[in-house]
Amino acid sequence: MAVKVLVVDDSSFFRRRVSEIINSDPRLEVVGSAVNGKEAVELTNKLQPDVITMDIEMPVMDGITAVREIMKSAPTPILMFSSLTHEGAKATLDALDAGALDFLPKKFEDIARNRDEAVSLLQKRVGELARKRVFMRRSVRPAATPAPAAGRELNKPALGRATTATGTATRPAPRTAAPAKPMARFKSSGKKYQLMAIGTSTGGPVALQKILTKLPANFPYPIVLIQHMPATFTAAFAARLNNLCKIGVKEAEDGDALKPGMAYLAPGGQQMMLDGRPGSSRIRIIDGGERMNYKPCVDVTFGSAAKIYHDKVLSMVLTGMGADGREGARMLKSSGSTIWAQDEESCVVYGMPQAVAKAGISSEDLPLDRIAERILVEIGLS
Known part of the structure; x- marks a missing residue:
């Protein structure tokens, strides 16, 4: 159809x-x-x-x-x-x-x-x-049946019985909804990090907003964000996030020093790489390149992070079309870093996270509304 x-x-x-x-x-x-x-x-x-x-x-x-x-x-x-x-x-x-x-x-x-x-x-x-x-x-539920108005209880048929033309017939009692399963509790892996990196595309603006608005101002690491987005959009998106979040958010500029509690959004139409060493690394913004399908590209930023931070990166691949992020995530995993993927049901498009999950690169597949919680547990802030 x-x-x-x-x-x-x-x-x-x-x-x-x-x-x-x-x-x-x-x-x-x-x-x-x-x-x-x-x-x-x-x-x-x-x-x-x-x-x-x-x-x-x-x-x-x-x-x-x-x-x-x-x-x-x-x-x-x-x-x-x-x-x-x-x-x-x-x-x-x-x-x-x-x-x-x-x-x-x-x-x-x-x-x-x-x-x-x-x-x-x-x-x-x-x-x-x-x-x-x-x-x-699925998120739309039928409205609950309103409770009977006061004063009508005396005229109501007995519970579990239905009045018919020939008398009273038994009918099944209404089913009660099964109790909701308790949410699994997260545990920290005990790993130590120095950087958080998130890559995303279709559906990413809302996903990033849901995660970043839940992070505290004292977040202990710098964060790099790679969102597939036109050049004219990234400055406005960074400003929007900065107004909504407790952490700072800015559109990344060439030469920016990475600071804890600050998120750097890759500018549209260009590539964002990291240079230097942990504790004194800086951002390099370079030309997007005619041959590159994505500008910015998650693989480019993740790959450069792997070379500098090795096993000290907590990274996530969120909703998006295609497979950008898979090879960069593979480099991060080879260096010993942690990679999580957003789960299928909470994705707008289950492309990028699926590519990482199918390749066996991600260690956890997480629903969007619990990613921030998982981050805080992992780094010891919850």
Whole structure:
């Protein structure tokens, strides 16, 4: 069965363009289109699409408000289309915070080097996000049956009995929900660290925010963050995290000295490497390189960290498409460092963590909402 897609944009030209690309893949089908956020909410409830593509700026109801409304009534994977400007970055991050799962530049020439590559990327993103729908819908529970109003108890039939035309018939008593299993308690491995490194892509902005906002201001190590993101977005994302977190967060600059309790986000369009030795290492920002698929690249940063910090790196590979991070994580593991992966159910796209897990590189697969807890236990802060 084809993946059902709802296309939302106030531009008829862009709706038609996106629809043509989606419909050219036999695995995908556009089942409807909307010209504003209000119409998008209504059609989502009516058509039950598997994926929605959403513009941000629209009349009547903007895309961010529409995302919030859809997540309340019918949680659905949403791919935002964004302009690659500072304001566009802020709006896109707001949309992700509201519940959207991913974004792409609205100018297709900014997506890839040629049209065919851009078309393939859009189709692939839609297909990947559709897989998340089943997990999103699981989070929606039917409302509990309201308790009877006061004064009606005397007229209620006896528990476990049903009144019929011929008398009273026995019916099964309602089942009680099974008690929730207690969450496993984490234990520290006892290893000593000098650096934490996290690599991620699709779904990463929300994942990083959930983890980093739970870390205390006295976090004892520097943190390097590699998020696949356009160059115009990383400064806005770093500023957003810095405002939300107790630790400091900044977009990395060439020559930055790594300091405890500070997170350094790799700038988009470039590569971030580490240089020096533990305790006095610095960041090197170099050209992205024409042959590199990812700018920044998790493998590049992880690999340089392995050469300097050897067995003293606590590293994680989070949600993302593809396999970036696998080879860098392999280098870290060979040096004796620790590698964890995000588990499948909590990922937006289980690509990068799956590559690490399947290769036998990660020692633990963790749900997103417990990664911060696991970090604090591991380093002795909990």
